[in-house]
Amino acid sequence: MSDTQGAVWEVFVQSKPGQAHKHCGSVHAHDKEMALQNARDLYTRRSEGTNIWVVLADAIVASSPEDVASFFEPANDKVYRHPTFYHVPEGITHM
Amino acid sequence: MTQQEALFNYCLRLADNSLILGHRLSEMCSKGPFLEEDIATSNIALDLIGQANELLQYAGQVEGKGRNEDDLAFKRSERDFFNVLLAEHLNTDFAVVIMRQFLLDAFDFHFYGELKKSTDATLAAIAEKSHKEIVYHLRHSSKWVERLGDGTEESNRRIASALNDLWRFTGELFEMTEVDNLLLKAGIAVDLASIESAWKKTVADTLQRATLTIPENTFMQRGSREGKHTEHLGYLLAEMQHLHRTFPGVEW
Numbered sequence: 001m002s003d004t005q006g007a008v009w010e011v012f013v014q015s016k017p018g019q020a021h022k023h024c025g026s027v028h029a030h031d032k033e034m035a036l037q038n039a040r041d042l043y044t045r046r047s048e049g050t051n052i053w054v055v056l057a058d059a060i061v062a063s064s065p066e067d068v069a070s071f072f073e074p075a076n077d078k079v080y081r082h083p084t085f086y087h088v089p090e091g092i093t094h095m
Numbered sequence: 096m097t098q099q100e101a102l103f104n105y106c107l108r109l110a111d112n113s114l115i116l117g118h119r120l121s122e123m124c125s126k127g128p129f130l131e132e133d134i135a136t137s138n139i140a141l142d143l144i145g146q147a148n149e150l151l152q153y154a155g156q157v158e159g160k161g162r163n164e165d166d167l168a169f170k171r172s173e174r175d176f177f178n179v180l181l182a183e184h185l186n187t188d189f190a191v192v193i194m195r196q197f198l199l200d201a202f203d204f205h206f207y208g209e210l211k212k213s214t215d216a217t218l219a220a221i222a223e224k225s226h227k228e229i230v231y232h233l234r235h236s237s238k239w240v241e242r243l244g245d246g247t248e249e250s251n252r253r254i255a256s257a258l259n260d261l262w263r264f265t266g267e268l269f270e271m272t273e274v275d276n277l278l279l280k281a282g283i284a285v286d287l288a289s290i291e292s293a294w295k296k297t298v299a300d301t302l303q304r305a306t307l308t309i310p311e312n313t314f315m316q317r318g319s320r321e322g323k324h325t326e327h328l329g330y331l332l333a334e335m336q337h338l339h340r341t342f343p344g345v346e347w
Contacts, residue, residue, distance in 0.1 A: 005129040038131035
């Protein structure tokens with residue numbers, strides 16, 4: 001039987017104005033409007049958000065597990081690459 | 096007829112529209128075309144039953160005989176229900192569910208938009224709250240009408256036939272009775288004649304995008320204002336009420 005649920009869309013919800021959108025899951029839908037409505041029904045029914053983004057899962061380019069070493073393991077001998085010498089001023093949020 | 100009797104009947108009519116449509120929609124739970132749509136449909140059913148709950152509570156207060164929302168929902172019989180015939184129509188297929196919902200959402204959208212201005216503070220407050228939900232319901236159902244109408248050959252055939260089957264139940268949505276006229280004078284009720292053209296425009300705009308046309312048959316079925324229903328309502332009530340009637344006052 002063929003899949004009739006539509007494409008997979010990734011859902012990003014912004015919990016408060018000004019904050020970054022956070023990935024919270026995915027939904028099936030046949031078009032943009034349906035994806036938005038389904039995301040609203042599944043993820044923001046109880047005032048969890050102020051804004052929603054839906055993105056076709058196919059449109060997301062992701063790194064693969066084999067890339068871990070070359071992408072994410074920095075050379076630890078080059079300490080100047082790490083932002084540990086800077087102090088974050090007090091009162092700065094969302095950093 | 097006193098104004099109090101009229102207001103009681105008016106509240107019942109509004110509550111029954113939401114309750115019966117909500118119950119019909121709740122029958123779709125677990126039968127949606129896919130999971131997300133199933134959840135959307137069930138959410139809308141919950142909104143509608145929530146609206147019915149508030150309206151029945153208020154109806155009980157207006158009546159002043161100590162009946163609460165459960166008494167009014169579960170202990171009235173068919174002839175004492177005043178929901179429009181369209182609301183009780185069977186879930187024949189998904190296209191019928193969507194078309195029934197769309198025609199009533201479009202009506203509710205304009206109706207509750209006007210009811211916000213009611214001089215009855217409770218009805219105005221219920222309308223204010225309900226209208227927000229209805230805006231979303233209409234967005235959901237009208238998009239589905241467009242998708243099905245402008246979709247495949249089969250989806251177009253099904254939604255067109257749903258429109259043809261259901262159109263004859265839309266006339267009585269705008270029927271004014273003694274109740275409406277009495278409450279209209281007091282600024283409580285909505286003038287149904289004044290929202291009919293706005294409703295038609297909303298419906299026509301969506302149908303056009305869906306490549307559908309308003310049926311030409313002008314025969315209109317009526318009766319709900321006097322509690323006369325189609326054969327479907329009795330079965331719906333039997334299922335909806337049997338638990339409460341079997342175990343009076345049951346709580347869980």
